[in-house]
Amino acid sequence: MGKLSNIRRTKMLAQGGRCYYCDLPMWDPELDNAVPEICRAPAMRKYLRCTAEHLHPRSDGGANVAANIVAACWYCNTRRHQRKEPPSPDIHRARVRERMANGKWLAAQLKDISNAVGTGSGARRV
Numbered sequence: 412m413g414k415l416s417n418i419r420r421t422k423m424l425a426q427g428g429r430c431y432y433c434d435l436p437m438w439d440p441e442l443d444n445a446v447p448e449i450c451r452a453p454a455m456r457k458y459l460r461c462t463a464e465h466l467h468p469r470s471d472g473g474a475n476v477a478a479n480i481v482a483a484c485w486y487c488n489t490r491r492h493q494r495k496e497p498p499s500p501d502i503h504r505a506r507v508r509e510r511m512a513n514g515k516w517l518a519a520q521l522k523d524i525s526n527a528v529g530t531g532s533g534a535r536r537v
Contacts, residue, residue, distance in 0.1 A: 415475050416441060419463035423482035430459075431500075432487035432507040433517055437461040458486040458517065466500045468492075486517050 420439060428436050428447065436447035439461040450459045464483035467473035481500070483491075491503045498506065510516035 415463050415480075418475065418477050418480050419461060419482055421477070422463070422480055423461045426482050430484040430487055431464060431481040432483050432491070432504050433511055434508070435459060435484060435517060437482065437484050458484060460485045462488045464488045464491075464500075468497070484517075 420441065423437060423439055423442075430437055436449055437459050438446045438450040438456065447459075450456055461482050462485050463475075463480050464487075465473045465475075466479050466481060469475070473479050487503075487507055490507075491497050491500075497503070507516055
């Protein structure tokens with residue numbers, strides 16, 4: 412296990428197992444602790460898997476040091492970096508929290524997935 416995974420795990424535990432951006436519970440396959448209920452559905456495991464999020468991207472000279480890393484779910488981490496010019500962590504966090512409050516971020520996707528899983532029709536792509 413490398414230094415980055417140790418930092419990621421330490422940050423996840425320090426954040427109470429919650430994503431830095433959306434504040435939903437995450438899971439880490441390297442930890443033996445119980446998987447949060449929201450992450451038990453196979454469709455959700457991908458989206459709420461804990462990742463190491465570099466506040467200052469490595470591509471711009473950011474380092475693999477604890478001060479530059481937070482724990483973020485895969486969904487929030489990838490959405491931040493899909494843009495040509497990723498927003499700052501603070502701007503992305505504010506946007507995610509606003510969208511979560513309006514039911515338009517992962518919260519809306521979770522509802523769709525749980526409805527699809529509950530009806531047996533399979534999970535939709537988010």
